[in-house]
Amino acid sequence: MATSAAGLFPDITGRFAAADVPFLRRARLRAERTRPYAGMTVLHNVPLTAETMCKIEVLALGGAELVVTSPSFMAPDPQCVEALGAAGVEFRREYRFPEEFDVVLDCGGELQPLVAPRMGVGELTGTGTRRYRAACPAYPVIAVDESRVKDLEASLGTGRAFLHALRRLVREPIDGRPFLVFGYGKVGRGIVRALAPHTDRVGVVDVDPGALAAAAAAGCDAMPAGERDRVAAWARQAFAVVTATGTPGVVTKGYEVAAFLGAHLANMGGEDEFGDAFAAGDVLCGKQPVNFSVSDPGLVRYLDPVFHAHNLVVDVLSHARHRPGVQPFPDFLADEIVDCWQRVFGEDLDAEPDLRRVDRRPA
Ligand SMILES: NC(=O)c1ccc[n+]([C@@H]2O[C@H](COP(=O)([O-])OP(=O)(O)OC[C@H]3O[C@@H](n4cnc5c(N)ncnc54)[C@H](O)[C@@H]3O)[C@@H](O)[C@H]2O)c1
DSSP: OOTTTTHHHHHHHHSSOOOGGGHHHHHHHHHHOOOOTTOEEEEESOOHHHHHHHHHHHHHHHOOOEEEEEOTTSOOOHHHHHHHHHTTTTSSOOOOSSSSEEEEEEESSSSTOOOSSSSSEOSSSHHHHHHHHHHSSEEEEGGGGGSSHOOOOOIIHHHHHHHHHHHHHHOOOOOOOOOOOOSHHHHHHHHHHTTTOOOSSEEESSOOHHHHHHHTTTOOEEETTTOOHHHHHHHHSSSEEEEEETTTTTTHHOOGGGGTTTEEEEEOOOSSOOOTOGGGGHHHHGGGGGGGGOOGGGHHHHHHHHHHHHHHHHHHHHHOOSSSEEEOOOHHHHHHHHHHHHHHOOOOOOOOTTOSSSSSOOO
């Protein structure tokens, strides 16, 4: 395998400033020096993008015998496929696995019915974690989604990516505009946080009293989902309505559809949260999560610690015995990664959004 000081895929990973990928950059140097994964077979199933190549590089340079696949919900980047081939790393288009693997690094749980690894699985997402849990696996599954590290991406990164995408798709000023957000979980809270520098007019709809209390404390107009007339009145005067509840069809099922049609409609959920009463053309990006449609080079700093943690699952599984079944990525490592990330980038993961802050800047 030919390597250089610039790494294995310099044309692709070189797109990112070293300062934006501090965890994977350091891990790569360690991997080259100590070859911690030599002799291990690893099946890697994460959407194949330029960012993912920074992660694959660490495993490959660390000596892992890799098979790379890409989940069905996103087409692999052809340049990345080509670069893997040039570096001698196998990219497999079909989910066919006659061989055995030591470790599976999965995203979305698509490999759960197909492969039973010797040592265990690292799973990135909540959907995939639920899938593995339901299957009661006989091997350990380390869930990165159930650690604080994932909040760096899900809350801070996704909020930022939402705003970046909306501004490119809508091309209208957003300052002072009213936004209605469905769901004040990790993603919804991140969206409100990203909006805070631009507007203090945000309505939040949720079913959970705790989430509503947190939204109210952040200065949002917090509405229980059952207050249909109040929610519809908010939607009528909203500049944009954003869904992030994880519940398909939440708007169609609960509310008067006409009240929503004057606003920009943006889905951030994994599934269509506007529902059947809305045509694909009524909702930005045909109902797909809006941030998937617009690439954001600034996002890599939020993915870097999460991808690093996902790779570290190989180390975690090889250094200690784990019971079968789903368990969170270890807290002591997650805390270390989050603390270090906060120091480097000066953002506080636990700071609640505050719409009453006064330092708003023009969009
Ligand atoms: N677009 C992206 O890049 C991206 C990234 C991460 C997650 N997601 C998706 O975003 C969605 C939300 O993820 P999350 O991590 O914030 O979930 P979460 O569980 O942290 O939060 C969901 C919130 O929605 C609320 N909710 C549930 N049902 C509701 C209803 N009927 N009406 C109003 N509120 C309701 C819950 O009480 C909770 O507060 C999921 O579909 C997830 O897959 C998207």
